[in-house]
Amino acid sequence: MSDIALFYDPKRGSADVTVASGDLASDLGFETAVMLSLFTDRRADDTRGWWGDSVASVAGDLHGSRLWLLSREKDQPRVLRQAEEYTREALAWMVEDQVAARIDVVAESVPAASQSELLLSVVIQRPDGTSASYRYAYNWESQAARRA
Numbered sequence: 001m002s003d004i005a006l007f008y009d010p011k012r013g014s015a016d017v018t019v020a021s022g023d024l025a026s027d028l029g030f031e032t033a034v035m036l037s038l039f040t041d042r043r044a045d046d047t048r049g050w051w052g053d054s055v056a057s058v059a060g061d062l063h064g065s066r067l068w069l070l071s072r073e074k075d076q077p078r079v080l081r082q083a084e085e086y087t088r089e090a091l092a093w094m095v096e097d098q099v100a101a102r103i104d105v106v107a108e109s110v111p112a113a114s115q116s117e118l119l120l121s122v123v124i125q126r127p128d129g130t131s132a133s134y135r136y137a138y139n140w141e142s143q144a145a146r147r148a
Helices: 031-039 051-055 077-098
Strands: 008-011 015-016 102-111 118-125 129-141 146-147
Touching: 031 077, 031 118, 031 129, 077 102, 077 118
Parallel strands: none
Antiparallel strands: 008 015, 102 118, 118 129, 129 146
16 A cells, blocks of 8 residues: 655645646655654644544654654764654554564764754664664754754
8 A cells, every 4th residue: 555655845845745747746765754754743742743542543653753852952872862752653554564674773973054954764664674874964053853
């Protein structure tokens, strides 16, 4: 089964659907699911986040990530470990739903124009032994992400 594909536009700094062959383009892989899981705001302590999390049909079933909580943090090793934890938390549903066997995450700080960016490297091991790799740069200041 496929999902409607999201395509990232680096000029606009956002993702959107597109049409291919007269129909909405589809994503047979994980990229759209990963983008939605990482770059939508998970509800945290009854503040900010997707409103649907407050009325989830399964108690505790939350969508998105808590990466947004790091926007005011300084670039420190502790914050990178927290980003890795938030990323694993956001993608844990993939292992729970058995579409992934394992998810590996590495967060790094890389220099950017005005300050550093958070570089997230995600490797998803599928149950059949194949893997998919994704890299996203997350700008702390603007809270915008892009495919790296």
